Amino acid sequence: MGISLNATVKEVLQNHRRRRHRSTLLSKVEDDNDVLKGLASQADDIAKWKCRSDVYKPRFKSKDTWLLIQEVHLRCDWHELTWFKNSTPKFSFFFWTVMHDCIQTALVKGILKENYTTAWDAVFHNIKRLAPDKTALFVAKYALQATMYSLWRERNARKHGEESSPPLRVIKTLDKAIRNRLSTIRLQGKEFENALVYWFSTRN
Known part of the structure; x- marks a missing residue:
């Protein structure tokens, strides 16, 4: 595909040119890359913290992180x-x-x-x-x-x-x-x- 093993996602989106492939898998990768190029923005990346399943927020909360990494148990009546x-x-x-x-x-x-x-x-x-x-x-x-x-x-x-x-x-x-x-x-x-x-x- 012409992509370096050490290339970042940003470098691939900015510099990679689509190629034709006999492999269906590689063609799918090219398609996904084109989709990402269309969604990519020139703005700076924004860091977000995972709070719940598929929920991300810009602010970090230790409680949310703690609940994510712990097993969920039933609350004791005492x-x-x-x-x-x-x-x-x-x-x-x-x-x-x-x-x-x-x-x-x-x-x-x-x-x-x-x-x-x-x-x-x-x-x-x-x-x-x-x-x-x-x-x-x-x-x-x-x-x-x-x-x-x-x-x-x-x-x-x-x-x-x-x-x-x-x-x-x-x-x-x-x-x-x-x-x-x-x-x-x-x-x-x-x-x-x-x-x-x-x-x-x-x-x-």
Whole structure:
């Protein structure tokens, strides 16, 4: 075809002259080249980023690129209890890892009140029912993650030969950690400014 192995598309469109070929395949390549010449513009090339299937945009978005290179899975019904604003990253990550094993534990009885249960699915359902009250929902989710993390730390300490902590000490340490986090959130703005007061109201 008279095209160099190192030629760019631009060079071919600008310099290549059509030739006759006995091969049907080479004639098809010449036809495609002629079509591209008709569509070619003298303007500068514009870089576009693929966002979805057959959708390209001039601006780059890391979220779109991330979704393109990742496998698509069904959203878990417990994702809202795992990743939420003002959560503590180590709590969220630990909760995420635990959820793949689905352990059960008793949590935040003062918040769930008469809906308190040790059944794992029921715990999730009852916490989600708090949605109309954003403060109660946030405190319940945060307490859930903090409780699980505290229990894991205590289990890990005992497993490695450290002295076990009495249940009352574990509860006090957990309560203090939650109060400290709610206090810092109150100083950040109006959102959840009553969370600490609400937490105190749930304690016996």
